[in-house]
Amino acid sequence: MAPKTKEKPKPSYSSPPQPPVALEDVFTSLNRHVQRSEYEQAIKVADQVLAIAPGDEDALRCKVVALIKADNIDRALSTIQVSEELSIDLSFYKAYCLYRQNNLDEALESLKNQERNSTVMQLECQILYRLGRMDACMDIYQKLQKFKIESLEINIVAGLISAGRASEVQGTMDILRVKATSSFELAYNTACSLIEEGKYTDAEQHLLSARRIGQETLMEDNWADDEIEIELAPIAVQLAYVRQLLGHHQEAIGAYTDIINRNLADDSSLAVAINNVILLKGPKEVSDCLRKLDRLIEKGNGAQSFQLARGLDLKLSPKQRKAIYSNRVLLLLHANRMDQARELVTALPDMFPDSAMPRLLQSAVLVRENKAGRAEEVLDQLAKKFPEKSKVALLARAQVAAAAGHYQIAAESLARIPDIQHMPATVSTLVSLKERAGDIDDAAAVLDSAIGWWSNSMTEDKRLNIIMHEGASFKLKHGRVEEAARMFEELVKSHGSVEALVGLVTTAAHVDVEKAEAYEKQLKPLPGLKGVDVESLEKRYGAKHVEGGGHLGNVEVHRESKGKAKAKKRKRKPRYPTGFDPANPGPPPDPERWLPKRERSSYRPKRKDKRAAQVRGSQGAVVREKHEANSASANTNISNSKSNQATATSKGVSQNASSEQPKPSSKSSKKKSRK
Numbered sequence: 001m002a003p004k005t006k007e008k009p010k011p012s013y014s015s016p017p018q019p020p021v022a023l024e025d026v027f028t029s030l031n032r033h034v035q036r037s038e039y040e041q042a043i044k045v046a047d048q049v050l051a052i053a054p055g056d057e058d059a060l061r062c063k064v065v066a067l068i069k070a071d072n073i074d075r076a077l078s079t080i081q082v083s084e085e086l087s088i089d090l091s092f093y094k095a096y097c098l099y100r101q102n103n104l105d106e107a108l109e110s111l112k113n114q115e116r117n118s119t120v121m122q123l124e125c126q127i128l129y130r131l132g133r134m135d136a137c138m139d140i141y142q143k144l145q146k147f148k149i150e151s152l153e154i155n156i157v158a159g160l161i162s163a164g165r166a167s168e169v170q171g172t173m174d175i176l177r178v179k180a181t182s183s184f185e186l187a188y189n190t191a192c193s194l195i196e197e198g199k200y201t202d203a204e205q206h207l208l209s210a211r212r213i214g215q216e217t218l219m220e221d222n223w224a225d226d227e228i229e230i231e232l233a234p235i236a237v238q239l240a241y242v243r244q245l246l247g248h249h250q251e252a253i254g255a256y257t258d259i260i261n262r263n264l265a266d267d268s269s270l271a272v273a274i275n276n277v278i279l280l281k282g283p284k285e286v287s288d289c290l291r292k293l294d295r296l297i298e299k300g301n302g303a304q305s306f307q308l309a310r311g312l313d314l315k316l317s318p319k320q321r322k323a324i325y326s327n328r329v330l331l332l333l334h335a336n337r338m339d340q341a342r343e344l345v346t347a348l349p350d351m352f353p354d355s356a357m358p359r360l361l362q363s364a365v366l367v368r369e370n371k372a373g374r375a376e377e378v379l380d381q382l383a384k385k386f387p388e389k390s391k392v393a394l395l396a397r398a399q400v401a402a403a404a405g406h407y408q409i410a411a412e413s414l415a416r417i418p419d420i421q422h423m424p425a426t427v428s429t430l431v432s433l434k435e436r437a438g439d440i441d442d443a444a445a446v447l448d449s450a451i452g453w454w455s456n457s458m459t460e461d462k463r464l465n466i467i468m469h470e471g472a473s474f475k476l477k478h479g480r481v482e483e484a485a486r487m488f489e490e491l492v493k494s495h496g497s498v499e500a501l502v503g504l505v506t507t508a509a510h511v512d513v514e515k516a517e518a519y520e521k522q523l524k525p526l527p528g529l530k531g532v533d534v535e536s537l538e539k540r541y542g543a544k545h546v547e548g549g550g551h552l553g554n555v556e557v558h559r560e561s562k563g564k565a566k567a568k569k570r571k572r573k574p575r576y577p578t579g580f581d582p583a584n585p586g587p588p589p590d591p592e593r594w595l596p597k598r599e600r601s602s603y604r605p606k607r608k609d610k611r612a613a614q615v616r617g618s619q620g621a622v623v624r625e626k627h628e629a630n631s632a633s634a635n636t637n638i639s640n641s642k643s644n645q646a647t648a649t650s651k652g653v654s655q656n657a658s659s660e661q662p663k664p665s666s667k668s669s670k671k672k673s674r675k
Contacts, residue, residue: 023052030062042066055086064093073100096123102314104131118147125155132318134163145176153178157189162317166196180206184214188235195242204242211235226264233265237273244276253280260292268315271296271308275324283334290331296324322357329361333368341365356382356389360396372404383416391417398429407437422453424463431474440478447471451487465491472503481510492519 026049033042046063049056060083067076077097080090091110098107108127114120121140128137141156153176160169180190187210194203211232218228240255256277259265278289296308332341345365348358359382366375379397383390394413401410411433420426427450434443454464468491476484485507491500508516592600
């Protein structure tokens with residue numbers, strides 16, 4: 001085997017090494033992309049800088065800002081976490097990214113060690129606003145006024161409205177020396193404050209001004225028509241809401257439907273429009289309403305089931321989100337989709353841990369499933385967990401228990417609400433519940449407690465009068481005549497009530513006739529009534545006394561009057577056909593004129609020809625003919641049975657086909673049956 005020859009090395013044609021790129025040129029390119037808002041290119045150039053100079057703070061900061069501007073929040077947050085190892089402080093950007101991800105508590109924690117400049121304070125205000133901590137938010141806004149930040153008044157007005165301080169909006173605007181018409185955003189927020197105060201007509205005028213100012217401003221900035229409509233969609237939705245509050249429901253439904261169908265609105269405005277149109281339509285169009293809500297729901301697996309879409313979850317306030325979820329549960333109950341409703345109410349407590357709404361909806365689902373006892377337990381736990389919201393829970397528990405016939409539980413629930421204990425409606429309900437439960441003593445104790453409370457109160461004498469009168473009537477009803485008489489007498493002495501005087505006379509007549517007669521003299525005579533003849537009344541309207549006959553006299557009078565009433569009735573003359581003479585009616589009509597001929601008495605069937613049975617010919621021929629006749633009749637029977645089967649089969653096909661072609665098949669089947 002010959003030895004292998006060595007291959008000659010090939011000459012290399014590689015390009016000469018390029019000179020390193022100057023860091024100043026890369027930063028110049030990075031600055032140019034940032035100025036042009038080319039954030040994707042800026043991110044790439046920032047990576048080039050970091051490749052040349054790892055850990056460069058300016059390049060890292062530019063990259064984080066470019067990622068945030070490009071809405072790549074997750075990557076920005078991961079970049080910030082890497083920078084923590086380099087001892088570079090990017091806490092402000094981290095707080096902003098956490099705010100965008102709706103991790104509000106972590107975002108607030110990240111701002112703690114930051115310098116209290118205007119930028120940090122504005123971000124803190126936004127975080128507190130989304131957390132619903134409006135008092136703390138407004139405190140920071142008050143401090144921000146000294147920085148003279150542009151358009152700060154818009155956020156201040158929005159914060160006051162969310163904090164429930166809409167009445168302070170006009171005064172704050174006067175202090176800031178701004179008018180509602182200075183911008184369409186401020187006009188919109190001012191209209192929202194007027195809605196909170198119940199001034200719907202003024203709010204409508206401000207919303208119309210906001211729409212006009214917005215259209216003029218955005219057209220001057222060369223916005224497209226679709227972009228203008230999307231930007232002003234919140235104003236359109238709020239206008240529809242004001243008309244809904246003013247009672248123009250059909251007009252509001254039309255406006256909401258137009259916004260939904262055109263789909264030229266931001267996500268939050270679209271969600272509000274869908275929720276409000278569902279509220280107006282109610283349970284009449286359940287399927288359509290659920291389909292509309294499905295546009296807002298992000299359906300996933302596990303814990304993400306029944307979540308609103310990510311953008312909506314961040315943009316809507318907790319109040320708006322609760323309203324949407326509540327309406328969805330109620331629609332599912334109306335549609336009898338119990339499995340979906342049960343699954344949704346199970347997920348709601350984690351979404352709104354500080355709200356009573358999820359437990360109330362859970363109890364509604366349990367009541368629909370005929371589990372009133374379990375619903376009462378859920379509401380009892382809710383009242384204990386949220387003492388400040390226990391009133392709603394206990395009222396719901398009382399209603400559920402009363403509907404289920406658990407009267408003691410219903411009464412016990414009402415008794416746990418101290419601020420309504422002595423109101424007439426509550427007292428009446430408690431007495432009725434305890435009376436149905438058979439606890440008359442407790443019912444009387446409730447009345448006595450209410451009477452004592454109102455007696456010591458310096459106001460509302462009318463309520464004391466009402467409760468005392470009802471208490472006396474209740475005790476009289478249950479045989480406590482002396483107590484009832486004492487209460488009626490107290491009412492007469494303290495208030496001089498005529499009704500109480502009548503009640504006292506009626507009650508005292510059972511125990512003390514002399515007192516009843518004494519108070520009876522205080523009753524004023526009826527006008528126009530001089531006296532009453534008792535005997536004449538008894539003779540005219542009362543029962544006649546018949547010895548040994550009880551009240552039969554009264555029955556006889558009734559029969560006699562009934563007979564007289566019958567005698568007074570006048571008989572009407574009969575009406576005859578035209579041309580008919582009752583004096584000469586003619587022969588009577590045939591009573592069998594509508595019967596078939598076969599069923600009439602005059603019907604006679606045709607006789608058979610007897611001559612056809614005569615036999616001619618020889619004797620053998622007779623036997624042969626009989627045999628042939630028998631065989632022929634047998635063949636005829638077989639053929640008839642086959643024809644009958646064919647007829648039955650043809651009838652079945654025609655009936656099946658009659659659903660598609662009813663007229664031809666029905667006629668053919670009738671002809672065969674007649675044959």
